[in-house]
Amino acid sequence: MLKIEHIGIAVKDLKSAVPLFEALLNTHCYKQETVESEQVSTAFFLKQDSKIELLESTAADGVIAKFIARKGEGVHHIAFEVEDIYAEMERLKAAGFTLINAEPKRGADNKMICFVHPKETNGVLIELCQEIR
Numbered sequence: 001m002l003k004i005e006h007i008g009i010a011v012k013d014l015k016s017a018v019p020l021f022e023a024l025l026n027t028h029c030y031k032q033e034t035v036e037s038e039q040v041s042t043a044f045f046l047k048q049d050s051k052i053e054l055l056e057s058t059a060a061d062g063v064i065a066k067f068i069a070r071k072g073e074g075v076h077h078i079a080f081e082v083e084d085i086y087a088e089m090e091r092l093k094a095a096g097f098t099l100i101n102a103e104p105k106r107g108a109d110n111k112m113i114c115f116v117h118p119k120e121t122n123g124v125l126i127e128l129c130q131e132i133r
Contacts, residue, residue, distance in 0.1 A: 001088065005081040005111075005129050006044075006051035010064050011073050014056040018043050021054065035108050040064055042108045053079075053108065077115070079127035085112050088128055092116060104130070 011017040018029050022045070031044045039062035043054040055076060057065035067076055082088040085104045093099060100115040107113035107129065116126040 001080040001082055001128075003081050004050075005079040005127075006053045006109075007075060008053045008055055008077040008079060008127070009074065010067050010071075010076040011054050011056055012068060014041055014043050014054060017054050017056070021045055021052065025052070031109065033108055034058060035106075037105060038063065038107065040108075044109060077125040077127045079113075079129050082128050082130050085114060085128055085130040089114055092128075096120070104128075106132070 014032070018032075021043075022028055025045050025047050027045055027047050029043045030046055032042065034041045036058075039057060039059040041056045041058055043056075045052045045054075055064050057063070057068070059065065064076065089099055089104070097120050098117040100117055101113075104112040104114045107127075110132050111129040112132055114128045116128070118125045
């Protein structure tokens with residue numbers, strides 16, 4: 001793992017959350033996009049080397065909607081940038097971690113992603129992400 005790539009925050013409504021985070025971080029949202037496969041709309045903020053991703057569910061039964069129903073709005077995951085997502089997935093599997101995804105998939109912000117199950121990471125959902133070249 002190279003570095004923390006971003007912190008994902010689950011929100012009920014991007015329309016109200018984006019201006020709040022723009023004021024909080026004193027920067028503009030640089031990108032919004034929908035990822036149909038994940039049933040989310042996202043908004044990204046960059047402050048120096050730190051990136052925040054806001055996630056709003058696009059489906060009542062989506063993963064983010066279920067997360068908010070269970071835990072409320074807040075930190076959903078921490079994403080780590082990796083050089084080779086396939087090698088990192090194999091390394092983690094060999095070390096006994098359970099991966100939620102058998103294969104990496106396309107995520108937001110031009111990334112291939114994979115999640116590590118939080119039951120083995122002290123309750124923290126970990127995302128691996130690699131820039132699509």
